[in-house]
Amino acid sequence: MDGIRLDIRFERAEARYAGRTVLQPLDLALSERRIGVIGLNGSGKTTFARMINGLVTPAAGRVTVNGFDTATETESARRQTGFIFQNPQNQIILPILREDIALGLQARKLAKPDVRAAVDAVLSRFGIGHLADRRSHELSGGELQLAALASVMVTEPAILIMDEPTNQLDLKNRRLVVETMQGLNETVIAISHDLELIAGFDRLLLFHEGRLAADGAPAEVIRHYRDIASA
Ligand SMILES: Nc1ncnc2c1ncn2[C@@H]1O[C@H](COP(=O)(O)OP(=O)(O)O)[C@@H](O)[C@H]1O
Ligand SMILES: [Mg+2]
Secondary structure (H helix, E strand, C coil), X not given: CCCCCCCEEEEEEEEEECCEEEEEEEEEEECCCEEEEEECCCCXXXXXXXXXXXXXXXCEEEEEECCEECCCCHHHHHHCEEEECCCHHHCCCCCEHHHHHHHCCHXXXXXXXXXXXXXXXXXXXXXXXXXXXXXXXHCCHHXXXXXXXXXXXXXXXXXXXXXXXXXXXXXXXXXXXXXXXXXXXXXXXXXCCCHHHHCCCCEEEEEECCEEEEEECXXXXXXXXXXXXXX
16 A cells, blocks of 8 residues: 555564464565464464564564564564454453553644644444443443554554454454455555455465464465364
8 A cells, every 4th residue: 555564574583482382483574454363372473473572572683664673672562563462352442442442642743733633533433432422341342452453553654464353253243343444555465364354365375383384365274274283
């Protein structure tokens, strides 16, 4: 999309937790607009995603996002990406949705009426303007996922990372979130077991036991995944 750059590079990047390698040295360059990440539980998907936004820094090698090194230019690298956690409840911190969304705008030091206008704009963009003054803990799963999306997109990241965005949703809310995601101009990297969701993506990455086991067009990578799952 015009004006939105995407350039994510892994150079022999490795992730360890407490000395244990959970992601083997990885070389990868990503520039597609829709990228899916699949694999069995514990295969390293979330760790991979956390390396893109600098929540996990490489124990060896490096990761750059739009040219910013996640280890040495963490703030700039992190500003490139918005991250929607597996559990959207963890995304909304303040009790009232409007206040929570406004929190994301703090760094911009806007005047009060401008904050209000920006919050209203992002909520209406995701079709949840009517939820502005609702208590976040009262929102349904689908509403919460859209609220999490609004709270992340208000900071205008070029890259959106979603960790299992449709996992806890009923079919109706799933469709709402999928359609909303499909309408985004931003680059989306989605970790998902929802094969229907990612079948139309530009590129899929399959992780298995901490290694990139397949990388390419969805049909082929999903076939590989089915083989692994039934082994
Ligand atoms: N904070 C952590 N501390 C220690 N080990 C972790 C931590 N997070 C994940 N792991 C381990 O790293 C491996 C990969 O986990 P993860 O990236 O969450 O996989 P996935 O998202 O594919 O389920 C698993 O063995 C998991 O137990
Ligand atoms: Mg995970």
